[in-house]
Amino acid sequence: MQRLGGLWLLWRRPPAAGVAAKGLGLREVASGVSPPGSTSPRALNIFDRDLKRKQKNWAARQPEPMRFDYLKEEVGSQIADRVYDITRNFSLALDVGCGRGYIAQHLNKETVGKFFQVDIAENALKNTLEMEIPTVSVLADEEFLPFKENTFDLVVSSLSLHWVNDLPRALEQIHYVLKPDGVFIGAMFGGDTLYELRCSLQLAETEREGGFSPHVSPFTAVNDLGHLLGRAGFNTLTVDTDEIQVNYPGMFELMEDLQGMGESNCAWNRKALLHRDTMLAAAAVYREMYRNEDGSVPATYQIYYMIGWKYHDSQARPAERGSATVSFGELGKINNLMSQGKKSQ
């Protein structure tokens, strides 16, 4: 991996998100510009980003980080597959929330010329995996990208957008830094993720303590994802879902793995304490309600893969209303119509 000497940028969160970057004497970057149609309230603050940075730093500093990498490796390779499916070479690419670089390790120098790796945790950037593409590591928050407009041909993001506070704004910023005819390929956790864990903890906490508090963070629904991408300005959207089921010996091993991945809860409304009785009860409920035949318990990870393009004149557009030359009623005679068309050409 090559690092252009000294190109480590530390970008602290600007004091007020709405202040134009020009006033601070900086070039116009994505974080300072707020698009005119944006209606996201500034008070949207669900996750403690400082704590998430500490958790990711801790996870990346573990003695055996590859023990917990399996999910991110799988999703990273799926995203790399989708990049290869697009028959184009990208000279400049950006990975938002890259972790240890799970996507870049699968891509080759012909497809992507140079890769910018952005993550909130410096330990993850220091322990990147082997990759052949030259990279530049940037320490930045996913919601405050320090890049100018129309910079990147390709932006990828794998399993990190579910911790951003203002998802519409993050997607708008990704759209902003893309060049026209650039593409964004992302993967996010979906609504059904870890539903077994959520239900078990909910039931156990209700039975043991009389009420429950959320322990699994809220995920985006697939309809909302389409709306968000459209609102951010993306064209030609594609969203598909995939479910990965991983079997664990029990609930405690699942929770340990989640912590090792850096996916511990960091919502402001989290309860600071989980009683041992409740944990024991939840493990018993999990095993009884969801176990497999061989005694292991499954955990479901639902992944949404999304592809969105930035508008460019060369892209196909929907035809004008009323410009049809054949009607659907003639679908049965389509073979005749096609051979007629070929003869007349």
Added chain:
Amino acid sequence: MSGNGAVWGRVRGRLRAFPGRLAACGAEAAAYGRCVQASTAPGGRLAKDLCAPEFEALRRCFAAAAKKTLRGGL
């Protein structure tokens, strides 16, 4: 977190023993799980301590398993 992580390591070590002890109490855990699951059926209502007897049995079995594997104090 503390400098050498001594407290955290101790607490985490205790927690790592949980799965083994839970495995030793399979029957009680299954009974408790069935009781809670029954309350999720239509018409059931899950309230605090609905399955308290089953949970007490599970906790006693769990503590007994802990005593068996005890090595010089928790």
